[in-house]
Amino acid sequence: xxxxxxxxxxxxxxxxxxxxxxxxxxxxxxxxxxxxxxxxxxxxxxxxxxxxxxxxxxxxxxxxxxxxxxxxxxxxxxxxxxxxxxxxxxxxxxxxxxxxxxxxxxxxxxxxxxxxxxxxxxxxxxxxxxxxxxxxxxxxxxxxxx
Amino acid sequence: xxxxxxxxxxxxxxxxxxxxxxxxxxxxxxxxxxxxxxxxxxxxxxxxxxxxxxxxxxxxxxxxxxxxxxxxxxxxxxxxxxxxxxxxxxxxxxxxxxxxxxxxxxxxxxxxxxxxxxxxxxxxxxxxxxxxxxxxxxxxxxxxxxxxxxxxxxxxxxxxxxxxxxxxxxxxxxxxxxxxxxxxxxxxxxxxxxxxxxxxxxxxxxxxxxxx
Numbered sequence: 001x002x003x004x005x006x007x008x009x010x011x012x013x014x015x016x017x018x019x020x021x022x023x024x025x026x027x028x029x030x031x032x033x034x035x036x037x038x039x040x041x042x043x044x045x046x047x048x049x050x051x052x053x054x055x056x057x058x059x060x061x062x063x064x065x066x067x068x069x070x071x072x073x074x075x076x077x078x079x080x081x082x083x084x085x086x087x088x089x090x091x092x093x094x095x096x097x098x099x100x101x102x103x104x105x106x107x108x109x110x111x112x113x114x115x116x117x118x119x120x121x122x123x124x125x126x127x128x129x130x131x132x133x134x135x136x137x138x139x140x141x142x143x144x145x146x
Numbered sequence: 147x148x149x150x151x152x153x154x155x156x157x158x159x160x161x162x163x164x165x166x167x168x169x170x171x172x173x174x175x176x177x178x179x180x181x182x183x184x185x186x187x188x189x190x191x192x193x194x195x196x197x198x199x200x201x202x203x204x205x206x207x208x209x210x211x212x213x214x215x216x217x218x219x220x221x222x223x224x225x226x227x228x229x230x231x232x233x234x235x236x237x238x239x240x241x242x243x244x245x246x247x248x249x250x251x252x253x254x255x256x257x258x259x260x261x262x263x264x265x266x267x268x269x270x271x272x273x274x275x276x277x278x279x280x281x282x283x284x285x286x287x288x289x290x291x292x293x294x295x296x297x298x299x300x301x302x303x304x305x306x307x308x309x310x311x312x313x314x315x316x317x318x319x320x321x322x323x324x325x326x327x328x329x330x331x332x333x334x335x336x337x338x339x340x341x342x343x344x345x346x347x348x349x350x351x352x353x354x355x356x357x358x
Contacts, residue, residue, distance in 0.1 A: 011333055014340035018321055021339070025318045042299075042347035046315040048289075049296030053202040054195045059212050064191070066216070067223055068184055 054104045170231045172244040179226055186223050193245060194219070196317055197252050203300075203312045204256040214259055218252040225251075249327045253309075299349035303342050306330070310338040311346070 023030035179186040201211035
């Protein structure tokens with residue numbers, strides 16, 4: 001009996017924490033007094049501290065080509081004038097980038113880039129991104145270079 | 147202290163059958179890709195970063211994560227004809243059973259890779275931690291330290307507890323989505339996350355105490 005009550009209490013506590021996390025991740029942290037300060041603090045540390053990893057653009061294009069049944073690199077982009085036109089990203093995406101670190105292909109986003117790299121990035125930026133993370137990362141890069 | 151009234155927590159009725167719920171918002175993209183495999187590109191671009199990110203956290207290595215990501219998408223494209231949408235109107239318009247299906251493939255691919263390297267020592271989650279641009283050097287250092295501590299704490303979690311925490315906090319998935327991916331009940335996932343969070347809190351608490 002006691003074990004059953006303990007299990008139910010654990011599930012109820014887990015449920016309350018889950019509701020709190022819903023609100024935290026929606027960027028509307030609720031005032032949940034039943035969630036201890038240490039758990040709230042840990043949750044916020046995870047939200048802010050766990051980085052998002054994005055594959056390198058070279059890998060992305062190579063795999064896209066493979067999936068399309070074309071030889072890798074066959075869909076190479078044309079060189080465009082630099083700097084490229086700026087596309088305004090979604091505000092929600094920008095919020096996500098502001099919250100947590102992003103790592104692209106194992107390289108820190110703050111790494112310096114060469115001139116050739118800059119031209120590649122310019123071409124890459126000009127491609128529409130379907131993925132909101134990619135859009136957000138590009139928006140962050142644009143803000144940094146603005 | 148009086149507890150707030152709670153709605154009933156999900157019970158074992160769901161335990162045996164993972165809740166592959168939610169109306170599929172990707173239906174048009176899936177239909178298009180079925181008719182013309184070249185249109186799979188839209189699904190690929192949409193989920194590439196998420197699948198890769200999941201693989202990085204699971205394997206702790208960017209190159210292995212790339213391999214796992216490649217295999218995941220190739221398998222998904224090859225098996226698209228077998229994909230079954232399990233949508234229910236009450237599940238709402240926002241979620242995707244395709245995403246859940248894709249993550250289940252990724253989970254299998256990653257598990258296979260982990261089995262393959264079982265004889266070798268398991269590499270710790272040793273990932274670069276970048277901080278958002280900060281003008282204050284001290285602030286940058288503090289942020290990086292906090293991020294590294296969070297990463298270490300998550301790395302200390304085992305199996306599904308770590309997966310649930312990563313899917314919840316990094317991918318911002320709902321409990322229902324995580325339950326479907328891990329093949330567990332929503333209640334079990336809530337408990338996994340709660341216990342994982344307590345572990346992280348304990349680890350970070352230890353760090354704070356050591357600083358004082």
